[in-house]
Amino acid sequence: MSDLAEEYELDYFEANGFRRMECSECGARFWTRDETRVTCGEPPCETYGFIDNPGFDEEFSLSEMREVFLSFFQERDHERVDPYPVAANRWRDDVLLTQASIYDFQPLVTSGETPPPANPLTISQPCIRMQDIDNVGKTGRHTMAFEMMAHHAFNTREDADGYAYEGEVYWKDRTVELCDTLLGELGAQLDEITYIEDPWVGGGNAGPAIEVIYRGLELATLVFMSLEQDPDGGYLLKDDNSYSKMDTYVVDTGYGLERWTWMSQGTPTVYEAVYPEMIEFLKENAEIDLSDQESAIVHDAARLSGNLDIDDVDDVEAARADIANQLGVDVTRLRRLLAPLEAIYAIADHSRTLAYMFGDGIVPSNVGTGYLSRMVLRRTKRLADDAGVDAPLDELVDMQAKRLGYSNRDTIRDVVRTELERYRETLDRGSRRVEQLAEEYAGDTEPIPTGTLVELYDSHGIQPDMVESIASEYDVAVEVPDDFYALVAKRHGEEPEEQDSNGGEGAAQFAGLPETDRLYYEDQGRLEFEAMVLEVFDREEGYDVVLDQTMFYPEGGGQPSDHGTLSTDDVTGRVTDVQIVEDVIVHSTDDNPGKGEFVRGKIDAGRRRRHMHHHTATHLVGHAARRVLGDHIRQAGAQKGTDSARLDVKHYESITREQIRQIEHVANEYVMDNASVKQEWIDRNEAEAKYGFDIYQGGIPEGEQIRLIHAQEDTQACGGTHVSRTGDVGAIKILNTERIQDGVIRLTFAAGKAAIEATQTTEQTLSEAAEVLDVSPESVPETARRFFEEWKDRGKRLEELKEELAAVRASGGGSGEEIDVGGTPAIIQHIDGDMDELRATANALVDEGHIAVLGSGVDGAQFVVAVPQGVEVNAGEVVGELAEKVGGGGGGPPDFAQGGGPDDDALTDALQAAPDVLRQVLDA
RNA sequence: GGGCUCGUAGAUCAGCGGUAGAUCGCUUCCUUCGCAAGGAAGAGGCCCCGGGUUCAAAUCCCGGCGAGUCCA
Numbered sequence: 001m002s003d004l005a006e007e008y009e010l011d012y013f014e015a016n017g018f019r020r021m022e023c024s025e026c027g028a029r030f031w032t033r034d035e036t037r038v039t040c041g042e043p044p045c046e047t048y049g050f051i052d053n054p055g056f057d058e059e060f061s062l063s064e065m066r067e068v069f070l071s072f073f074q075e076r077d078h079e080r081v082d083p084y085p086v087a088a089n090r091w092r093d094d095v096l097l098t099q100a101s102i103y104d105f106q107p108l109v110t111s112g113e114t115p116p117p118a119n120p121l122t123i124s125q126p127c128i129r130m131q132d133i134d135n136v137g138k139t140g141r142h143t144m145a146f147e148m149m150a151h152h153a154f155n156t157r158e159d160a161d162g163y164a165y166e167g168e169v170y171w172k173d174r175t176v177e178l179c180d181t182l183l184g185e186l187g188a189q190l191d192e193i194t195y196i197e198d199p200w201v202g203g204g205n206a207g208p209a210i211e212v213i214y215r216g217l218e219l220a221t222l223v224f225m226s227l228e229q230d231p232d233g234g235y236l237l238k239d240d241n242s243y244s245k246m247d248t249y250v251v252d253t254g255y256g257l258e259r260w261t262w263m264s265q266g267t268p269t270v271y272e273a274v275y276p277e278m279i280e281f282l283k284e285n286a287e288i289d290l291s292d293q294e295s296a297i298v299h300d301a302a303r304l305s306g307n308l309d310i311d312d313v314d315d316v317e318a319a320r321a322d323i324a325n326q327l328g329v330d331v332t333r334l335r336r337l338l339a340p341l342e343a344i345y346a347i348a349d350h351s352r353t354l355a356y357m358f359g360d361g362i363v364p365s366n367v368g369t370g371y372l373s374r375m376v377l378r379r380t381k382r383l384a385d386d387a388g389v390d391a392p393l394d395e396l397v398d399m400q401a402k403r404l405g406y407s408n409r410d411t412i413r414d415v416v417r418t419e420l421e422r423y424r425e426t427l428d429r430g431s432r433r434v435e436q437l438a439e440e441y442a443g444d445t446e447p448i449p450t451g452t453l454v455e456l457y458d459s460h461g462i463q464p465d466m467v468e469s470i471a472s473e474y475d476v477a478v479e480v481p482d483d484f485y486a487l488v489a490k491r492h493g494e495e496p497e498e499q500d501s502n503g504g505e506g507a508a509q510f511a512g513l514p515e516t517d518r519l520y521y522e523d524q525g526r527l528e529f530e531a532m533v534l535e536v537f538d539r540e541e542g543y544d545v546v547l548d549q550t551m552f553y554p555e556g557g558g559q560p561s562d563h564g565t566l567s568t569d570d571v572t573g574r575v576t577d578v579q580i581v582e583d584v585i586v587h588s589t590d591d592n593p594g595k596g597e598f599v600r601g602k603i604d605a606g607r608r609r610r611h612m613h614h615h616t617a618t619h620l621v622g623h624a625a626r627r628v629l630g631d632h633i634r635q636a637g638a639q640k641g642t643d644s645a646r647l648d649v650k651h652y653e654s655i656t657r658e659q660i661r662q663i664e665h666v667a668n669e670y671v672m673d674n675a676s677v678k679q680e681w682i683d684r685n686e687a688e689a690k691y692g693f694d695i696y697q698g699g700i701p702e703g704e705q706i707r708l709i710h711a712q713e714d715t716q717a718c719g720g721t722h723v724s725r726t727g728d729v730g731a732i733k734i735l736n737t738e739r740i741q742d743g744v745i746r747l748t749f750a751a752g753k754a755a756i757e758a759t760q761t762t763e764q765t766l767s768e769a770a771e772v773l774d775v776s777p778e779s780v781p782e783t784a785r786r787f788f789e790e791w792k793d794r795g796k797r798l799e800e801l802k803e804e805l806a807a808v809r810a811s812g813g814g815s816g817e818e819i820d821v822g823g824t825p826a827i828i829q830h831i832d833g834d835m836d837e838l839r840a841t842a843n844a845l846v847d848e849g850h851i852a853v854l855g856s857g858v859d860g861a862q863f864v865v866a867v868p869q870g871v872e873v874n875a876g877e878v879v880g881e882l883a884e885k886v887g888g889g890g891g892g893p894p895d896f897a898q899g900g901g902p903d904d905d906a907l908t909d910a911l912q913a914a915p916d917v918l919r920q921v922l923d924a
Numbered sequence: 925g926g927g928c929u930c931g932u933a934g935a936u937c938a939g940c941g942g943u944a945g946a947u948c949g950c951u952u953c954c955u956u957c958g959c960a961a962g963g964a965a966g967a968g969g970c971c972c973c974g975g976g977u978u979c980a981a982a983u984c985c986c987g988g989c990g991a992g993u994c995c996a
Contacts, residue, residue, distance in 0.1 A: 096996095366992085366993070366994085366995095367925075367995095367996090368925095368996095371994090371995085371996095422992095425992090426992075426993080429992080432936070432937085436937080436938095455928080455929080457993085457994075458927080458928060458929085458993070458994050458995085459927095459928045459929040459930085459992085459993055459994075460928095460929065460930090460992075460993055460994090461992080461993045461994070462993090488994070488995085489994095489995080491927075491928080491994085491995095492926080492927055492928090492994075492995060492996090738989085738990090739990080739991090742991090742992085742993095788970090791970095792969095792970085795970095835943095835980080836943090839943055840943085842943090843943075859979095860979070861979080862979070862980090863979090864943095866943095876942090879942095879979095883979060886979080887979085888978090888979035888980090889978085889979055889980090890942080890979060890980075891941095891942065891979095891980090892942040892943095892980095893942075896942080896943065897942070898942055898943090898979085898980065899942085899979055899980075900979035900980070901979050902979075
């Protein structure tokens, strides 16, 4: 299996008397100083040896431990780098959350495109691993939120060039030496440490890796990322893919801060070492008070559970039975003792997770990271309720946010409270729905079908256990199948194949052409330029022209392309679209300027100006929204047009009209400030260090150098064209807001000339409405309201009049023909009225004991037939016969039917035939 | 990014092609020293919006808007 065996033959191991051994239990290869050792030391081959027996000289708190680690590496030439946000999608678009320190440097640094912020560096990176959510609290060692302490070195091979960093900083020997030395300095017993060979594979990369185990606890993983997937590669690894060596090779280490802290304290579970105050607080709050004997059992159980190989939640039950057995305790009793504690451990961990998420600006939503935060919050709330913790959740999250040093604690609390309220509403809705369902099934012997349970969960978020508890009050059975969540997944079906957007084919023909010089960055106000035509491609309609340089802005960053003309002395082609394909800018024209010709380019000034106004305005509106709504406001998307622009921002509640007014107000203040809008080309790492990751609101640009736009106090990485002073925007008018999904609000606005036009359009609409009502514009709302009320009143009055008319018609006999049908008098009458009148008249006739057959020719031919109770005439059949004569159909209940057809000429004939029809139906 | 569910009286919901309903709340009256409660009468609906199918749409279909939920 370990075909990378030779990779582990380190000088450091040899020089320090290590030997390579094979584990007698699992067969893993490992390195140790202890010749007598037989197992690799990792559970389940061996048990925890540090509980009540700390492995370091001193006890450390979480922050003390972090400081020890970082300063150790700082003293050894590593630069200390500030942690990145837990929302990894802030700087990369392939993942949602930060799960390891190396995520900070993927993909651009690890691939060698961009230099790291420092080399070598050390960091303690907060991470969130949702996949561990079920284990938290139960295993004693899993946490969803953790800090991965690390030291990283980025190397390139001697013979490789063209990378953003060069040469070797250090590699395997130095890495192991640093780790070993750190352990030694902390007072670890060096001959108890094992270094297990465990090649790492992940995401198309691979390399040798070492797990560092001490007294049964995995303290670190040292990964030597140096291989990439390659069908022709010479290394076949455990995922059955072949790999070859890369030009870059990276030291990627991970030291779990929580585990090191735990090791230093030797508490029964990691949670007690990490959040002692919070665990105490929660225990007290939930009134968990154990006797000495019970405490002893819990303590022993914790120690033993660490020894077992619990990697998923199914194992926990089995493990618990095993532990109960070993302690000689009844398993139910053990479960009852442990459950509240496990909940408390999980609550502490989840609160920390939430503090990280909301602290870093994640907004609860039904998509993306927002959805993950919602899931964690709801789960935490359920745990707190089950465990009897009555402290408000926002307080618990705030305890963690305070400890973690977040400054936006008010917003965090507000987010938690808003989201809890939403959850409460969902639960209310859910229980009402389930109660109703249970009532339906009450008295039934059948249980509620599984399909219904799946539907309740999938569409309404109602957990099966909630259905169970409510249904039991109604004595309704519920059977939740073991594979419930698999059934839910099945409902979602196969994931659709990912479609590659085209571009692969089109890009090929532009390959080999030089990068087009982008003049539009040099002087954004210039609108004319000269250039050389490098290539012309025939298109179905028109041509694709490639120049050596251009002033034309290609579509990108949410900004549409420029239009204009390209002219030679002989030809003038209109430019209708401009695209950028791999650094080559392609102009779509309706005429061929000729390859090798000099052309004069002219930009459509009005269109460009409108785009510039809208682009700069987008930055200003975003910044204004941030000031009005809070620091968590971030762009979720944007589109700038000619007549309007739209900006999507993340926000956790719906936005009020007053807030919109404020945003508009603040944005226009920025315009009136007439501050200069500056562009700056800057080193990417420097920009990140100086302005943070919020500069990437519009997307993540490539390259070592990035372009920043400073507008007022707002700074963003942006490739668009901008005006030179905010005053040039002229005016900003917010036209509309809508909630495009949970947690995302779209602001549509117009800037400059478009703002004036939009205002004029609105005003025009209002004036027209005022004219129709013949009032001044200010009175329109009041008048409209009055008219609407009046309209409703008249509708009601009309109804009443119809009723009265019907009564008169019915009592007066009128022009109707009266016949006898099997002893019951029937009135056959032609009334030119609408359905309502016919119905009312028919009802009135029936009240007097008549059969009513009414016909109207107002809208085609329509019939109503009504029969008093107890008379054996089927109204539906009568209407069916009559309607057939006018080319239509009809029906209804036996005592009251309606119908009709398009042929109103046949109405009179049909009514004449009515007596026969009635008698026929009676006889049948 | 994808799936699913729901928009009907002030609130909660039923109706699911054929005369718009229930419960609570509201108004007035009766019973009561008063309150809780009970009795009687009544008001309150662009059945989310726009198109289509149909003799007929709250109901079926399509689109939009709004809300909720599960997943990646």
